[in-house]
Structures are given as structure tokens and as C-alpha cells.
Amino acid sequence: MHSKAFAPGVMAGRLDPVDLAAGFGDLHPALGDHEAMVAADRCYFCHDAPCITACPTDIDIPLFIRQIATGTPDAAAKTILSQNILGGMCARVCPTETLCEQACVREAAEGKPVEIGRLQRYATDGLMASGVHPFSRAALTGKTVAVVGAGPAGLACAHRLAMFGHDVVLFDARPKPGGLNEYGIAAYKSTDEFAAREVDWLLQIGGIRLETGTALGRDITLQELRAEYDAVFLGIGLGGVNALKVPGADKDGVLDAVDFISDLRQASDLGALPVGRDVVVIGGGMTAVDAAVQARLLGAANVTMVYRRGRDRMNASRFEQDLAASKGVRIITNASPIAVHGNGAVREVEFEYTDDGLAPTGERFRIAADQVFKAIGQVLEGDALPELDGRKIAVSAEGRTSVVGVWAGGDCAAGGDDLTVTAVAQGRDAAMNIHIALMGATAAVTA
Incomplete structure (x- = not known):
């Protein structure tokens, strides 16, 4: 793992393999054929569809859903992939709840949008599984x-x-x-x-x-x-990763969240990954949520995510915030780190509450920590x-x-x-x- 020496209390194997496998299972399981047809049937196939405008890659969403509904999912996949060749991954990681699904007419009318992301995954996964690549090269240009x-x-x-x-x-x-x-x-x-x-x-x-x-x-x-x-x-x-410019930031156990996530993604045995008992994640974006949730899933007893602004200013979507909370992550807002305490290794992180303009209020508190992940932006x-x-x-x-x-x-x-x-x-x-x-x-x- 990317780190200096581990702080006391940081250890591997906190959970048994069954619990690890359950925790790290697919967040949004793939739709079956019948489920996909039912989900596609909810689409109004809007002529001037707001979901298309909300998609950064301009996928013709009503068209691909209609193609699924009419039993031609491979055609749906080509519709998606012609605009977004990484449509399979985007179906998994896009914050659809703030993009296409938020714009869905069903969301406005009923509070329950068409499951665009899962339908996109259904189509693209099916085509990829077939081994077919739907595009071919034009005549060679010599460039x-x-x-x-x-x-x-x-x-x-x-x-x-x-x-x-x-x-x-x-x-x-x-x-x-x-x-x-x-x-x-x-x-x-x-x-x-x-x-x-x-x-x-x-x-x-x-x-x-x-x-x-x-x-x-x-x-x-x-x-x-x-x-x-x-x-x-x-x-x-x-x-690069932004530096945590507070006293004690160089103590053992203070790590970059991106390195933790990278090590976890490349690990062949999740049970061999060391994680603290008391974990603090500094930041309010997707990386912070990913680090915090996965620390919990590895068996950390207490995980706290601390962000300097209010919840409405967090880069992580409301869905991601709720996901973290559902996994037992405590979220503290309007607080900035001012020091990392410990004798060689981190033992506590000290914070100060801030107002909406990030001005310190003078009210301070400490959180016990044997592992700290910085998720304060990359450069x-x-x-x-x-x-x-x-x-x-x-x-x-x-x-x-x-x-x-x-x-x-x-x-x-x-x-x-x-x-x-x-x-x-x-x-x-x-x-x-x-x-x-x-x-x-x-x-x-x-x-």
C-alpha cells in the first residue's frame, strides 16, 4: 500500500471473506431480461427529451430505451456507444441521479425516474458479452x-x-x-x-x-x-494531490485517499488490506465517499467524513452522501482540520467549525483516528x-x-x-x- 509505516491499530483481516464479498458486491446489480423490459416500458419516449440534454455525451436515451423495449438491445447498445464508447462504465459510475435521471419526466411527475443507468448497462453489457465490436475503421489516412x-x-x-x-x-x-x-x-x-x-x-x-x-x-x-x-x-x-497544510500532517497514518482506493482496486485479496479502527476522511467529494465507504466495508469500526462546507456544497451527490450514511459513515460538515496529533503516528485530528464563508468560529473538537485519508482535491x-x-x-x-x-x-x-x-x-x-x-x-x- 502507498504509505509510510502504519499507525498502531491499523490491521488487515478485520472481516471474514464472506462479509468482505458481501460488502464489495455490485452496487447496482445488472437487470435481467424481464426487469429490463419492465423498466423500459416506463419511458414516455419524449420527443424533446430533457434526459438527452442532461447527458454530457448527448446519448439519444429515448431511442435506446425504445430499442430495448422492442427487443433489439444490441441496436440500443450501438446507439449508446456511438456517442459514448465507455457507455458500460458510465452506466456504473455516472451520477445519473443528478444528470439524466434527475431530468427524467417520470422523476418530475412521480419522484421515480426511469432507470436509465441500469438500462444502459443492460444494453452495453449484452453487446460486450457477445464479443462483437459494432464499429469499424474508415480507410487508412496515413496520419x-x-x-x-x-x-x-x-x-x-x-x-x-x-x-x-x-x-x-x-x-x-x-x-x-x-x-x-x-x-x-x-x-x-x-x-x-x-x-x-x-x-x-x-x-x-x-x-x-x-x-x-x-x-x-x-x-x-x-x-x-x-x-x-x-x-x-x-x-x-x-x-498530484493537494497537501494538507496543518501541523502534524506528516505523521504516520495520514494517507492520500486516491492511493488507498488504487491499492484496494488492484488488491487480489481484500482481506490483506490494512485498515484502521478509527478512520477519518477529510473532504466532501466522490473520492472522499469512496474512501470512507470502503474503509467501513473493510471493517473499520468508526469512519468519519469531515467537510469544510455545508452538505449542499459537497461535490458528492446526495445519493453518494446517503450511501455513505447507510454504511455507517458519520458526516460532519462546516469543519476544517487545524492539526494532526500523535507521537509519530496519528492518534487524533483536531478540527474547527467554520461558518458559511469558511471563517473559523473558534469552536474546536477532536476525533480519534489511527488512519486519515486526505481527499481534498488533485492537481x-x-x-x-x-x-x-x-x-x-x-x-x-x-x-x-x-x-x-x-x-x-x-x-x-x-x-x-x-x-x-x-x-x-x-x-x-x-x-x-x-x-x-x-x-x-x-x-x-x-x-
Whole structure:
């Protein structure tokens, strides 16, 4: 595990294998054939469907649900995947409760939306299980594109470029492709190595060569890529983690939540993962919830998530907040850490309550902790990158950066909302613009 020495009280094997397996089972089990037909029958098939507008990848949701309802789920899958090639993963991890399902007319009328996410999974899982890849490459163009980062944005960009007939080399710093889908989401959201299987399926398009263990800045430079390839797409994500700038933050047992989640996702034996008895998670986003819930599922007795603002300001959706609470996670809001206490290893974290403007109130409290996970945001890492907009790469609406021939998308690019589905949309749209830039007047015909 990514860590220094473990704090006293941190241990593996808190739960037996049966309890571990139950806790880390599929959060939203797949629909059966009959369940899917019943769920699809609830759709009004709106002509001007608000769910489409709410989807960052503009999937024609009423069309794919109608295709399921009429017994053609493979056609439904192609409708989904033509807009979102990672539709299977997005069906699992998208906050549908704040996107398409929140916009559903059934939600407004009855408080119970059509189960769009589970229907999307039903269609895409079925097609993937068949082994069929529904897309083929156009005539080869002779153009080559470097895509740096094999996360959602990079994968979507590479696949669309390959469809257009370009040859793509897909670089990633980690041993496995997939980015956050492989390393950064809760294990109960993506079971049975789905992220890896989806990448393997995506690569069936052909024309994409994968180079793992290759990092921008360490093994390759942007200057070298520009010289060797006709275009470059950067989907490098956010590799750094914000520092916890309080006294004692360097004590043993104070860890990055993203590393904890990554270790858990890659573990072959969950029972071998050490977890504290008293765990504190600092942050209020999806990463914080994923870390807090999984600490509980590993057997932590007390897990507390502390966020500096109110619940209505948390980046984690209400569904995620309720999920955490249902698993026994205590959520404290309007409180900021001011010190980590302990003799070498963490024993307590001290907080101070804040008002709505984040001003300290003077009221302080301590929480016992033998393990602390920081989930306070990630930052862009790298030198000689294109011009930044704040702390991310500045991009146009088409994904163009300040450097000629270089595009960017996903979490590393400014203007996004750090969602898998948004990253897919940005990678796809950048590929369209790269294709136009490379092919000129002929691109409109093939695009």
C-alpha cells in the first residue's frame, strides 16, 4: 500500500471473506431480461427529451430505451456507444441521479425516474458479452496521433481517431490502461475487472497501439511527440494531490485517499488490506465517499467524513452522501482540520467549525483516528505543458490548447466537472476536431 509505516491499530483481516464479498458486491446489480423490459416500458419516449440534454455525451436515451423495449438491445447498445464508447462504465459510475435521471419526466411527475443507468448497462453489457465490436475503421489516412493518458478522455479520443482511419499510439504512465476507471473508483461500482475488459473490447477497433509504463516528462516529452506525430492529445488527468497544510500532517497514518482506493482496486485479496479502527476522511467529494465507504466495508469500526462546507456544497451527490450514511459513515460538515496529533503516528485530528464563508468560529473538537485519508482535491503535474487556465490546461471548446497541434481533455483540462462521462465527451469531441485539422475539406464527409 502507498504509505509510510502504519499507525498502531491499523490491521488487515478485520472481516471474514464472506462479509468482505458481501460488502464489495455490485452496487447496482445488472437487470435481467424481464426487469429490463419492465423498466423500459416506463419511458414516455419524449420527443424533446430533457434526459438527452442532461447527458454530457448527448446519448439519444429515448431511442435506446425504445430499442430495448422492442427487443433489439444490441441496436440500443450501438446507439449508446456511438456517442459514448465507455457507455458500460458510465452506466456504473455516472451520477445519473443528478444528470439524466434527475431530468427524467417520470422523476418530475412521480419522484421515480426511469432507470436509465441500469438500462444502459443492460444494453452495453449484452453487446460486450457477445464479443462483437459494432464499429469499424474508415480507410487508412496515413496520419498518426499520439494520445497521452489511457483514461476515459484518452480512450474515447483514441477510439474515435481509429474509427476515422488514423493510427494511434496510446501512452500511459501506469502498468494498466483505464485511468480512474481502473484505479480511482470504488471497487463495488466496477466489479469483475470490468474496467480492464472494457478497454480490451474498445481496442478491438484496431489501429491503436498501447504503450504502458510511459510517462510524459519522464519517458517522453511534448516536444518529441509534436515532432514525431501529426497531432497530440493530452488526457493526463491530475497526478498530484493537494497537501494538507496543518501541523502534524506528516505523521504516520495520514494517507492520500486516491492511493488507498488504487491499492484496494488492484488488491487480489481484500482481506490483506490494512485498515484502521478509527478512520477519518477529510473532504466532501466522490473520492472522499469512496474512501470512507470502503474503509467501513473493510471493517473499520468508526469512519468519519469531515467537510469544510455545508452538505449542499459537497461535490458528492446526495445519493453518494446517503450511501455513505447507510454504511455507517458519520458526516460532519462546516469543519476544517487545524492539526494532526500523535507521537509519530496519528492518534487524533483536531478540527474547527467554520461558518458559511469558511471563517473559523473558534469552536474546536477532536476525533480519534489511527488512519486519515486526505481527499481534498488533485492537481495537475508536469513541466513544459501548454498554457494553463488557473491550475489546468486551457482549452477551446474543441479541445485545442495554446500549442499548435496539441489538444487536451478530461480532468487535466479547464472547464470540465471531473466526471467520467464529461471526460469521454471531451475526448470524443477533440478527436473530431483533430480529424478535421488533419484532413481538411474531406473530413466533413467522413466525420
